[in-house]
Amino acid sequence: MLFNSLEFALFLPTVFLLYWFVFQKNLKSRNFFLLLISYLFYGWWDWRFLSLIAFSSTVDFVAGQQIEISNTKIRRKLFLWLSICTNLGFLGLFKYFNFFAESFADLMYMIGLQANPWSLNIILPVGISFYTFQTMSYTIDVYRGQMKVEKDLIAFFAYVSFFPQLVAGPIERAVNLLPQFKVKHDFTYEQGAKGARLILWGLFKKVVIADNCAVFVNEIFANYQGASGLELMLGAVFFAFQIYGDFSGYSDIAIGTAKLFGFNLMTNFRTPYFSRDMAEFWRRWHISLSTWFRDYIYIPLGGSRVGKGRAVFNVFVVFAISGFWHGANWTFIIWGVLNAVYFLPLLLMGKNRANTNTVAEEKVLPSFSELWQIANTFALTCLAWVFFRAEGVTVAYDYIRAIFHNDLFGSNNLLDADVIFLIIIWIIIEWQGRHLGVDEYIKSFNKPIIRYLFYYLFVLIIFLYGMFNESEFIYFQF
Structure with a gap:
């Protein structure tokens, strides 16, 4: 169901x-x-x-x-x-x-x-x-x-x-x-209201953001050989949006549904695409799995409290197993190993805990340095996502190669302007809710009328732009 x-x-x-x-x-x-x-x-x-x-x-x-x-x-x-x-x-x-x-x-x-x-x-x-x-x-x-x-x-x-x-x-x-x-x-009204907000936000991310992005992503990955370089780059970027909207949307609905019955589940995502390095990304992405591997594999292997050589080995083991957990395909293993390569320089230089606070804390906008770090981290993440999305290693390699060898511009099949506008709105709301979570950000509106206008607006957006083809969540296959 x-x-x-x-x-x-x-x-x-x-x-x-x-x-x-x-x-x-x-x-x-x-x-x-x-x-x-x-x-x-x-x-x-x-x-x-x-x-x-x-x-x-x-x-x-x-x-x-x-x-x-x-x-x-x-x-x-x-x-x-x-x-x-x-x-x-x-x-x-x-x-x-x-x-x-x-x-x-x-x-x-x-x-x-x-x-x-x-x-x-x-x-x-x-x-x-x-x-x-x-x-x-x-x-x-x-x-x-x-x-x-x-x-x-x-x-x-x-x-x-x-x-x-x-x-x-x-x-x-x-x-x-x-x-x-x-x-x-x-049952308490506060917990029920929080659960309902999470379900609403999760549905928005799934049926409006993820499923609309999926239409564009599926077309690009199916016809990557004839796509322009810009289309291919956008295909990787919008798959990043798709998988995050899909999976974090599921988690929000799950956590919200559990709250309706009085249960508290752990937070699984904390705005990972605002991370300033890959170590921070993995502290914010699929937290329940990352902490599981940390506690039951990485730490028992010795973690980072061993020699540098053994620490490097431990990192590769955990990331490779993490990739393999996602699916029986070499693409997932390469995705995991690639993330290990991203993570290792931070570990070896002792900078893997450099960014443990929330980005742009007590500020409206990030500094230029933070924005540059976020952009670099997101670019590396998108590159790795190509392997995650591709049907095989050869396809992933050819896709990445085509980004740089195909014409940058051409007969570009870009997303609908309405969808791009909705993605921008989504990113802005995520940014505003980066400290406490989007549901707490909505709750913080002082006037109830503003909160309810927000709810009605998102219900309307879901009905107008939602893809109600009952598409499965991506992580069901894992």
């Missing part, structure tokens, strides 16, 4: 009313209700994958119990690795089996041997990369002693399958989200 679908427009208010007016007294019945509707939400795509998430949840629940009661370190590690191997095994089977089989065949061909790879004709379960990482964080944290084991089966299953963030995050840690299923929530 898509957030930008008619089904969800009917589903959400129905669930909201039942949650607050029918299941308001008993905590266990509320959690059981959330579990059922979360399974309904997930099963809307393909009910067969419900058995997969149920099995994964069962394994992690049992593994956590056994880790808690085990008397020996060997036994505790055994159940930890049972959880990790089960989750990564499912992920590897559904997402990466064909990639490894085809890569092995290509390697054999390069050395002069013939290999006929055996591939699996299976569908990638929606959101598998997200909920497997979420459940693994639980067993790892229990093993580390950072949280108590959960003994309530219903609460744990509801945590794993919580429908707002099930299929594309944020990737919530059990230590943050699971305790929220253990307390009775009371």
Whole structure:
């Protein structure tokens, strides 16, 4: 079920009313209700994958119990690795089996041997990369002693399958989200209003910005060989807008929807395209995944508290795995490695924490130096996004090469002027809300009439310019 679908427009208010007016007294019945509707939400795509998430949840629940009661370190590690191997095994089977089989065949061909790879004709379960990482964080944290084991089966299953963030995050840690299923929530107007603002802003970013950009981006990437250099540059830039509007729009809707039910999810984006260097960008982009890799891979490898050579190795490992997490294609691995190359000079010069504050703090506009830094960071990001968007490494290389070899101008197929105007408005609002978030910026309007005019205006824009073709969110494929 898509957030930008008619089904969800009917589903959400129905669930909201039942949650607050029918299941308001008993905590266990509320959690059981959330579990059922979360399974309904997930099963809307393909009910067969419900058995997969149920099995994964069962394994992690049992593994956590056994880790808690085990008397020996060997036994505790055994159940930890049972959880990790089960989750990564499912992920590897559904997402990466064909990639490894085809890569092995290509390697054999390069050395002069013939290999006929055996591939699996299976569908990638929606959101598998997200909920497997979420459940693994639980067993790892229990093993580390950072949280108590959960003994309530219903609460744990509801945590794993919580429908707002099930299929594309944020990737919530059990230590943050699971305790929220253990307390009775009371509806407050303030939290409901904040949730509604986030949903409205997220829908605007998805159906107005991302989906309109997608039309232009798809055409350029499909016909890049005959496009002008300007079109190709704009294709990369507008894909950057598309993926940010699409993914951060999903996160805003997810966080806002969770707030309607009294739950608080972590912020997943903090205006990343206003970053002054790549280290700052990765502190602001897909925060739930970046911090997951930091806490469960980068720091256990030694992080930066080791020799320079080992620190460089750690950075490349984390970024390469991050790229591979996104998809079974060499383009994603190159995208990850390229970002590691961007990040390394900052780490080696000790400048990776140089920009931890908000840009142009207590100022209306950035300085020329900050603007130059933002432009450079955005340009590097757009270059990397070409690999992320391209269907293959050769296509990405040819696309970038064509930017510099094709005529700069020509029969340029530029975006509609209305869409460009809306993008400019979007960027201005993002800039204004860079400190506290756009929803808090809207809330800060002193006069209620201004706030409501803002809401009505964006509802009108969504209906006038929104692409209501129920296009999937980009990160559903990951």
